[in-house]
Amino acid sequence: MMVRSLFPIAIFAGVSLVAAAPALADVKAGVDAWSRGDYTTAVGEWREPAEKGDADAQFNLGQAYKLGRGVKQDLARAEELFGKAAAHGHLQASDNYGLLLFQRGDHARAMPFINAAAGRGDPRAQYLLGLAHFNGDNVTKDWVRAYALVSLAQQAGLPQAASALAQMDQHIPIEQRQQSVILASHLAGEAEATRARQVTAADLASGTPRAVPGPAASMSASEGASPTAIPRMPSIASAEQALAEASRVAGTDSPGGAGADFTRPRVPVVTSVPRTATPMPDPTPVPAPATARPAPKPAPAPAPAPAPPAAKSGNWRVQLGAFGVPGNADALWNRVKGRPELSGHGKMLEPAGRLTKLQAGGFASRADAQAACSRLAAGGFDCLAVRK
Structure with a gap:
């Protein structure tokens, strides 16, 4: 795959100044x-x-x-x-x-x-x-x-x-x-x-x-x-x-x-191979020898389904929301469960009075949970790192 490089230019325009110290x-x-x-x-x-x-x-x-x-x-x-x-x-x-x-x-x-x-x-x-x-x-x-x-x-x-x-x-x-x-x-x-x-x-x-x-x-x-x-x-x-x-x-x-x-693919230009201008004489037809018809090959076995990601363990979780209707928690999980930040992190429903908290568990540290929250927030999902 060919990708074209991009060199964005105007990515800084603000101003900050510093005073020398001990200041001249x-x-x-x-x-x-x-x-x-x-x-x-x-x-x-x-x-x-x-x-x-x-x-x-x-x-x-x-x-x-x-x-x-x-x-x-x-x-x-x-x-x-x-x-x-x-x-x-x-x-x-x-x-x-x-x-x-x-x-x-x-x-x-x-x-x-x-x-x-x-x-x-x-x-x-x-x-x-x-x-x-x-x-x-x-x-x-x-x-x-x-x-x-x-x-x-x-x-x-x-x-x-x-x-x-x-x-x-x-x-x-x-x-x-x-x-x-x-x-x-x-x-x-x-x-x-x-x-x-x-x-x-x-x-x-x-x-x-x-x-x-x-x-x-x-x-x-x-x-x-x-x-x-x-x-x-x-x-x-x-x-x-x-x-x-x-x-x-x-x-x-x-x-x-x-x-x-930068990911726009370039279309390769294909140059055709010129054919010779001199026509070749038709060869004398030769009958093809009789050959046995090969036996049909069995259909290949379907590829095994990929194994689900291994469940991860840890005392930190990311909380995605709290819902008065449990079905809304399930609906949100269906939207986020395929994101890479949550791969291997299981769905958890924690009751809290009349609310149901939707969490994903198994983060090893607060930093890992916060990193996942940052990416989720960038994707438009509310998120909070919490300890188990």
Whole structure:
């Protein structure tokens, strides 16, 4: 099966700024000016410290060039500034640098930065890395990891991820999707630990404690958000903006498929083999020898039905609802029982006064139950992790 790679472009458009600390007065003054909407003054405050190598000033000035505020928009200059700040260990600049490299098509150089950002839980990077693993572009093809990464991006609220998962559902076997649920839980835990460790290392280097930026913070910042001294990832552009930008860059491709058309199969062109122009003489007919008619072969035995998934055990459950009419619990179970998150997890009906709770049991840990709930919630089902 051939799948076409997709490289969605406009997946970050928000702005967050940081004040250097111990703060150079110019950097802090620039952040204050930006907060007032005085972008020209802010840019003027950041130029000198950026030229002297201050990573926060370089990052903030890069944001101004990326957004075209206080200066003419210049993505090449923004990329240069993000690259300089990234070389000084600025995590947000590193993330933006990788995204800009990817945006202009330098995927091989971008991938180490994308991989590092995904390891810190950045949903934009998780989405791009997931597509790369799905297609095998500059990384190994790994559908379990691909589905897990795009699932995490979807859970963080990245709009393109939902349509990507819908396309992946058509190609990735259910067994691999089931494996991805557990992997996604592990990746989320590793990302949280990595973020905390790297921010702590930056604190020790600068002498200033900072809040740990998480995926939720990156989703909450809007393009018009006020700058703050607490580092936050830039927010993600709307799906409409992403489609429009993808159309501009891709050219002939329909923008309606941007974000999800990486699974569109290409139709191979078949070249016919030319026949010889010289006619061959008809051979003298030779009577065919008489042959015994072979005995009919018995019909093959039907393939055995696949064994049901083994029942899983554990003290944690996911609760899907509480119903005054027990039949409604059965109806909901019929809708969800085929989902990969619930494979091997048995249906449980728990009476609670006049209500009947619908649960699925056998989860080994709270993290496993919460991971299943996250995927169920993404599919439109209410869910709650509860202990037995």
